[in-house]
Amino acid sequence: MEAVKVKTASGVDLLADYDRPTDVLYVVLGAPVPSEGEGQPGGVELDFSLRDNSPCAVTIIGFNQNGWQKRRAELVKIISRHLSIPTDSVAYVVNTAVTNHA
Numbered sequence: 001m002e003a004v005k006v007k008t009a010s011g012v013d014l015l016a017d018y019d020r021p022t023d024v025l026y027v028v029l030g031a032p033v034p035s036e037g038e039g040q041p042g043g044v045e046l047d048f049s050l051r052d053n054s055p056c057a058v059t060i061i062g063f064n065q066n067g068w069q070k071r072r073a074e075l076v077k078i079i080s081r082h083l084s085i086p087t088d089s090v091a092y093v094v095n096t097a098v099t100n101h102a
Helices: 068-083 087-100
Strands: 004-007 013-019 024-029 035-039 044-049 055-061
Touching: 004 087, 013 087, 024 068, 024 087, 035 055, 044 068, 055 068, 068 087
Parallel strands: none
Antiparallel strands: 004 013, 013 024, 024 055, 035 044, 044 055
């Protein structure tokens, strides 16, 4: 897997990586940190830093199995809201990560 990365307006890296064999999409804000996930419908895990409880990542388990391939715009909004990142940046990393591993 090779992560797709963009620099946010605040200078923090936003990374996305899709693991096709396991059908898991990872979207991480900044460097990975120890975190705990909060399960949402459709295999979405909203991850929070154990250090300060700040939103730090989103993990989508069963990206294709849960139909996110056809509902990417909806997923981008979920990720954007959780990480407080503009939708265009999230859409770029998600779409590129998924397309690179299709």
